[in-house]
């Protein structure tokens with residue numbers, strides 16, 4: 001039997017949102033009927049016992065737990081609909097880098113120490129999830145969640161890119177250190193080798209430390225949104241007993 005661990009932030013109108021990504025999501029009122037209204041709609045049309053509801057949600061590509069495509073940073077990079085399923089579903093490891101603290105740098109030494117503590121090797125094609133613990137600041141302290149989080153240094157991003165990992169995921173809003181607008185980690189992972197070579201980025205993960213084994217299968221598949229720079233995902237770990 002396998003165990004599934006949900007690594008996804010719940011999507012609500014109140015959720016923490018990077019200011020660059022606009023005001024979203026919005027669950028548009030009036031499109032989501034309640035069941036009483038729905039029954040009234042069908043009544044008198046020969047159907048007395050059917051209640052069918054649906055809604056409409058407007059959401060930024062980078063809201064909540066999401067995966068970035070190379071096109072986010074490179075004009076010739078793949079858009080999210082061009083990413084193969086096998087690129088975002090496969091073998092994975094998680095590393096505990098929670099010691100680095102506010103605006104801390106996750107560099108090669110931190111990554112090497114964390115891999116050795118976990119007793120694993122980062123291998124070609126792995127997804128690597130970085131546990132910073134930053135999701136603990138939600139929902140109460142959005143300012144710290146968005147404005148003080150650690151991130152990969154340029155050298156840390158190079159360390160992962162050189163190992164040809166498939167995805168780098170993190171449990172804060174940005175894989176780069178809060179406030180670093182030059183975005184060195186995004187550049188290395190999504191732009192440096194694009195369009196041919198790249199490492200996908202997953203942000204706003206949750207509960208990474210609840211994955212009971214440091215080696216598992218990670219699933220982070222996007223919606224095939226035509227021409228999009230990213231997509232919200234349902235991220236989860238699959239662990240074999």
Ligand SMILES: [Zn+2]
Pocket residue numbers: 062066067068203230
């Ligand atoms: Zn993003």
